[in-house]
Amino acid sequence: MLQEKSVVLIGAGNVATSLGHTLHRRGIPVTQVFSRTRESAQALAAKIGAEAVSRWELLCDDAGVYIVSLPDEVLTREVSRLVAGREQALWVHTAGSVPMQVWEGYTSRYGVLYPLQTFSKAREVDLSRVPLFVEANSPQDTLFLRQWAGQLSEQVYEADSTQRKALHLSAVFACNFVNHLYAIAGEWLARHGLPFETLLPLIDETARKVHALPPRQAQTGPAVRYDEATIQTHLNALEEWPEWQQLYERLSRDIQDMDSGQQHTPII
């Protein structure tokens, strides 16, 4: 019964692409893919047997679930136009930091389906191991979304908009900022004629380690050893790159603050 709900994907970016492929593989029909960019809609639609549409008036009105993966400000701006004439369906967005209430007043059945993962078009992600956080405006649709999302992933949780915002902010630290530190490390190696690949075993072990130890116990390196001589050596090496020097100093002091227990209460 769950599988009979047909889906329309609105958006053809990284998240929509990953959802589209997974829905298709699970045999859940995606009837349309909408994107304002015709080529993006066509590229995804062709791969998952859906119709590509790039004009709002061509959006069908008989799907069971509409999944909206548009940039936050586009979703907020277009919500009224999206749902008009399609108020019988369940509407969900996939954004970390947009509250569920974005739908309120426009339609009667709505919610959120937030995948906690980093998606790039160049790389397919197996959604079955991606935690999906769902929320809906009625107990019936919350239950429906939990079960429906359970066809996509083994890990489905409920999270309200406040928790989802906290998840999103944490993900920025644990993924986007982490990836940027990989980029800085790679740049630094490149400047010294060394390939990025030499860092991969270290990067892998750093990630694997926090499966077994809490990050605070997993910490190693000059800062947590209070090895001021090495910290100074590194700060000197970074002298010509003041942004990275300041970043090094700030992160090192923050590691020491956390280690000494100074960082567990807000300032107010």
Next chain:
Amino acid sequence: MLQEKSVVLIGAGNVATSLGHTLHRRGIPVTQVFSRTRESAQALAAKIGAEAVSRWELLCDDAGVYIVSLPDEVLTREVSRLVAGREQALWVHTAGSVPMQVWEGYTSRYGVLYPLQTFSKAREVDLSRVPLFVEANSPQDTLFLRQWAGQLSEQVYEADSTQRKALHLSAVFACNFVNHLYAIAGEWLARHGLPFETLLPLIDETARKVHALPPRQAQTGPAVRYDEATIQTHLNALEEWPEWQQLYERLSRDIQDMDSGQQHTPII
């Protein structure tokens, strides 16, 4: 022939412990483990069939290779006492930021064996996949170290002291600072009643992704999307934690600087 060289480990910390276990498993005899802390020496020595010593005068003088994994400042202070009477052996240290020249003038055969990895006693690491960077003061001992280290790891490279220092600094960014970002993300989730484990699939994919894409291409999230509304939402959420708020802002701007190509030349 290589295996006949007996080894003395000086130090019983995280690096020495990992080296000791690997040497033992490879059938390379470790005759002594030295640590100023008797219990540390005994704990490691007992597991790898070595003698534990904690007084300098008991250090044997007939080993082929002495591997020194002491805190940087202890190595620098004790180098003369260590090598006296043992100048026929090959001496190597394992520190990222101590130049090979620390040995110069004290003994005639010396070098470095630097494992690029994060080691904690609570977690055993398979050294066979850890890149080992070697350096010695003669071509013969460089060749010897390459071959000898090849028994411990599949990945052995030569690196001079300048390159090794660059590797170490990069490792601080890609491991120690990354782990600290995991810790911040975990703290933030804990404050919102969410378990750290929900981040693990994201952490894993972030690490896996840079095996296939360079980090700059792998970047996702509000900063690289120039999604100023989400950035502002997150900065507001961090208002009571000014250190993390500043870190968020600095890292976001640095991601944008790198994305726009502003960060590829030093300031001088």
